[in-house]
Amino acid sequence: MKFITNIKNFFSRFLLTIFILIIFSELVTASDITNRLPTPHTFPLPPSLASLNIDIKEDYFDNLEPHLVGHLIWSEFPVKVYIAPPENNLSESAYQRYQQWEKAAQSAIASWHPYIPLQIVETEVGADILIRRQRPQIREKFNPETGLFDLPRITSATATVQFYATETQPAKLKHQMIIEVSPHQTFDYWVNNITHELGHALGIWGHSPHQGDMMYHAQTRNIPTISPRDLNTLVKVYQQPTRLGGAFPPSSSVTR
Numbered sequence: 001m002k003f004i005t006n007i008k009n010f011f012s013r014f015l016l017t018i019f020i021l022i023i024f025s026e027l028v029t030a031s032d033i034t035n036r037l038p039t040p041h042t043f044p045l046p047p048s049l050a051s052l053n054i055d056i057k058e059d060y061f062d063n064l065e066p067h068l069v070g071h072l073i074w075s076e077f078p079v080k081v082y083i084a085p086p087e088n089n090l091s092e093s094a095y096q097r098y099q100q101w102e103k104a105a106q107s108a109i110a111s112w113h114p115y116i117p118l119q120i121v122e123t124e125v126g127a128d129i130l131i132r133r134q135r136p137q138i139r140e141k142f143n144p145e146t147g148l149f150d151l152p153r154i155t156s157a158t159a160t161v162q163f164y165a166t167e168t169q170p171a172k173l174k175h176q177m178i179i180e181v182s183p184h185q186t187f188d189y190w191v192n193n194i195t196h197e198l199g200h201a202l203g204i205w206g207h208s209p210h211q212g213d214m215m216y217h218a219q220t221r222n223i224p225t226i227s228p229r230d231l232n233t234l235v236k237v238y239q240q241p242t243r244l245g246g247a248f249p250p251s252s253s254v255t256r
Contacts, residue, residue: 034068038173038246042239043075048115049235059232060213064206070242072161072175073203074128078117081109082127084134098133101183104190105131111195111226115234116202129177129201131194136180156182157193159200170247177201192223199230203237 044050064071083105086098109118121127136158159179165171179197181190192214199215207217213227 034243036249037069038243038248040070040241040243041246042241043073043245045235045238046077046116048117049231049238052115052231052235054228054231056228057232058229059236060206060208060210060215060229061233061236063209064204064233064237066240067161067205069163069173069175069244071203071237071240072177072205073238073240073242073244074116075245078119079129079202080121080127081118081129081131082121082124084130084132097183100187101133101181101190104187105181105194107191108194108198112198112202115226115231127176129179129198131179131181133183134180135182135184156185156189157197159197165248170250172247173244175244188223189219192219195226199226199234202234204230204233208233 083102086095086102090098106120109120112118124130136155157180159177161175161177163173163175166174177200179194179201181194181197185193196214204215206215208215208229210216210227210229211220211222212224212229214224214230215233216224
């Protein structure tokens, strides 16, 4: 059954990838693209966010960059998080180091859980967020001004998003977040990096200009915690429209 489920998930992502490639191969306008995606809509705030009473009202929402599909928020809770297991045949010292990494991931999840309900799951299939213990891949970015690909700086942790269509009728647009964290760090920096990347995975698609915030754009000597500005920004993100969770229009040709 697990093999069959993996094939279905692969086929679902494959269809959506082909759908996106067809859109761009036709050289359509941005308006044409969005017309083939679900209509933007808003969801009620998660109760854990709606009940927040924060004295400080500052946020850095204007620093965020919404995706073409809108803000990358979750609407079904708890959000399922999968922590990658240890590699096979680890030495005793290597396994102890993995346990520290796993403990750091669990600590980061516990930090966000009071605000967005999170659940650690035992299998990667069906997980919303994957946390992997590996050096982040270097992903070059195309620079339209130079016509060349820019290589980003090497980083110790990243969060990336991938989209897929559900197998329901009608098909719905969903997303999955993948966090990659280098195994070559100390415990405190593991906690900091995974907590930071989880902030991206939960919808804060951008950075804070304030050093005291968890979502500050660079590591600092004093490791921060989730701040009132982080939370105010998160609340504002979840008040925004998104195409995620919506049904594809019949004209999009993404059907089941």
